[in-house]
Amino acid sequence: MAQSTTLQSPAAAATHDAPRTGNWDGGNEPFKASYGKLMMWFFLLSDAFTFAAFLTTYGMIRHKHEVFTGEAKDFVFSTRWWPIPDHVFNAFPGMGEANVPLGFVALMTMILILSSVTMVLAVEAGHRMDKKDVQKWLLWTILFGSTFLLSQAWEWSHFIHGHAEPTIMADGTKLFGANLAMNQYGPVLFADLFFFITGFHGTHVFSGVCLLVWCFIATTNGTFEKRGHYEMIEKIGLYWHFVDLVWVFVFTFFYLV
Amino acid sequence: MASHATTEHTLTPGEIAKPNTGWIWRVFGILVLITAVEFVFVFLMHPSTLRNSIFIVLTIFKAFFIVGEFMHLKHETKGLIWTILVPVALLVWLLVALITEGSFIGEVLQNMFK
Numbered sequence A: 001m002a003q004s005t006t007l008q009s010p011a012a013a014a015t016h017d018a019p020r021t022g023n024w025d026g027g028n029e030p031f032k033a034s035y036g037k038l039m040m041w042f043f044l045l046s047d048a049f050t051f052a053a054f055l056t057t058y059g060m061i062r063h064k065h066e067v068f069t070g071e072a073k074d075f076v077f078s079t080r081w082w083p084i085p086d087h088v089f090n091a092f093p094g095m096g097e098a099n100v101p102l103g104f105v106a107l108m109t110m111i112l113i114l115s116s117v118t119m120v121l122a123v124e125a126g127h128r129m130d131k132k133d134v135q136k137w138l139l140w141t142i143l144f145g146s147t148f149l150l151s152q153a154w155e156w157s158h159f160i161h162g163h164a165e166p167t168i169m170a171d172g173t174k175l176f177g178a179n180l181a182m183n184q185y186g187p188v189l190f191a192d193l194f195f196f197i198t199g200f201h202g203t204h205v206f207s208g209v210c211l212l213v214w215c216f217i218a219t220t221n222g223t224f225e226k227r228g229h230y231e232m233i234e235k236i237g238l239y240w241h242f243v244d245l246v247w248v249f250v251f252t253f254f255y256l257v
Numbered sequence B: 001m002a003s004h005a006t007t008e009h010t011l012t013p014g015e016i017a018k019p020n021t022g023w024i025w026r027v028f029g030i031l032v033l034i035t036a037v038e039f040v041f042v043f044l045m046h047p048s049t050l051r052n053s054i055f056i057v058l059t060i061f062k063a064f065f066i067v068g069e070f071m072h073l074k075h076e077t078k079g080l081i082w083t084i085l086v087p088v089a090l091l092v093w094l095l096v097a098l099i100t101e102g103s104f105i106g107e108v109l110q111n112m113f114k
Helices: A010-015 A035-064 A103-127 A131-161 A188-220 A223-227 A231-256 B022-044 B049-070 B078-110
Strands: none
Touching: A035 A188, A035 A231, A035 B078, A103 A131, A103 A231, A103 B022, A103 B049, A131 A188, A131 A223, A131 A231, A188 A223, A188 A231, A223 A231, A231 B022, A231 B049, B022 B049
16 A cells, blocks of 8 residues: 655655554545645636636626627717727737737737646646756746736726716716726626736736745745655646636736626 | 556666657647647637537546546546546536526626616
8 A cells, every 4th residue: 555655755755653554544545636736626616616606796787788680881989888808908019109000919818728737837847856947947937927916907007087078968968988886888787897807817816926926935945856746837737727727817808808 | 558667577676667658759749739629629610519519528538538547537436537537527517507597697787787
């Protein structure tokens, strides 16, 4: 029964108590996954509940509202119907009022997918105990993650300040941009859901970047090398991919559909 | 897809194995391709239930590759795979149920004074 776990190097195992091997004294690994990874999976599942709640709310509220039925080119912002996303998100940094429907969000999506790739590369390097490569790929991931956060900050700022053309309300007031109480794009809840869903996702990205910075410092200090494995990178990696996954869904349901 | 285990040849102490990253870039290529296809549909098709269904199917494909390959779930034990998939499937049920409910509430509200 004495299975050598992949977690402990022989050197590390020698310094600990004799390994527990029985099924009922902690020697058995459920699902052949380590405790840490398993708990990360369960945490991510519970986090998926949170985001599913957001997206379900979004779906229900959106379906509750009227749909704009005319041609897309005749579309105007109105509190009567739900806005068409490519009319709301059509600005690109440094391009003024040029109409680039979904251009910036495409770039953000690419940045996040790329950060996911560099994260797997860091995990792969960890499997090979290649400290230099782990550092390199972690730095790339931190760079892409921070770029995504800055892009989102720009996106929010543009959403809040609004387009150059205001939306004129029935009583003649001109409305620019958005806040939690009103917005120029459509029903009040449209902007609220935008702030809550992308904001919650952005918070996750921010936590991810913090964890990655900590991982980078620990790698540089040789913490994982001494431990004999880079499993921490794998666990943070799981979290990071999950954040990317959530963005894939937010992207579809908020920007495409 | 490619096996993720590093090559088993014996390494001398201090030696670092060669990187095995082909599969990672292949998955990246697939994800970029699917996203590109989504953008083609955004601009070439008028909004419709069919277009939305295409987006949802493509999104699930992307999720499959991210969770299966990047998060390695495809290569875990069956028990773990089901533990993750079953609750998520129930969430999809909730989503569909409440969207239907939303449509109904909308219909009632919009026709209230007709």
